[in-house]
Amino acid sequence: MAQVYSFAVYELRDRHAAEDATEQVFLQALAALPRFQERGEGEQSTFRVWLFQICRRVLSNERRRQSRRAETTLELAEILPAATDAAETVADRDTLLHAMRAIDRLPDDRRRALLLRFVEEMSTAEIAAILGRSEGAVRVLIHRALRSVAAQLVSERPGRRPHSAA
């Protein structure tokens, strides 16, 4: 459940909206479970892909609804610090917020591919199945997304490159 919820938080920027969306996803999954066809065993199970296909539809509708209503959702600044307390510096967190804003401005498929890769740690094959694209297309989406984020970070912080811990 955490995977669906977490993806929803990133997509909707609002914990309550993410809870509502998560509930919708699981209720829809429960209703559709009799029609689900497993095509793999163990780690090859297609269940997660199937669940995230439902998730993608629910979140697409919710984001569209949010944009129509011009809802003001929580800024990630209110969410991220608590989640990253243990690790990084204030400067790093600030940079991360810039990155998050850049991610939010990405085209839908690029944003989703990036989040599914980094947050959910999905393989390109899984992401491809969820987004209905080829694996090669997903690699391009992620690469372009990284480029956009990198460019945004550089442009928002003139004279600085994104802070790297390495």
Next chain:
Amino acid sequence: MTMSIPDDEIVMSDAYVEMLLASRARSARALGKESIPDPTLRAAADLLDRGLVRFHPSFRFEELLAGRLRAAAWATPSSEGVVAFHPPLADGSAEPGHGAEGLRRAWILSGAIASGVSIAGAAFFAWRRARRLA
């Protein structure tokens, strides 16, 4: 208009992200810094690797959702499904009024949530197990 990207550039950034994600599991960083020539791209990938944490729902929400799913599962026609509480009742039946013979498709919900197992995983496991037994 989109500019084409050289294939090797895409392959290199994909490999770098793969290494980043793999290093999470190993809790170690022994990555080839030269694998992406563009330092800004590498720094962005490093930042996202460190910063994009997974959010976890509250236990309260998990319990609430478990209850709603259980109610929804109960609302399905009895020929389609039976909700099984976890652990099962002492006599092996899934629920009062539903014998084991009715357990064609069961969803284990409440106990699984409390123990931190994902709803979907538990539900799917129970469903597949029931399907094999059927």
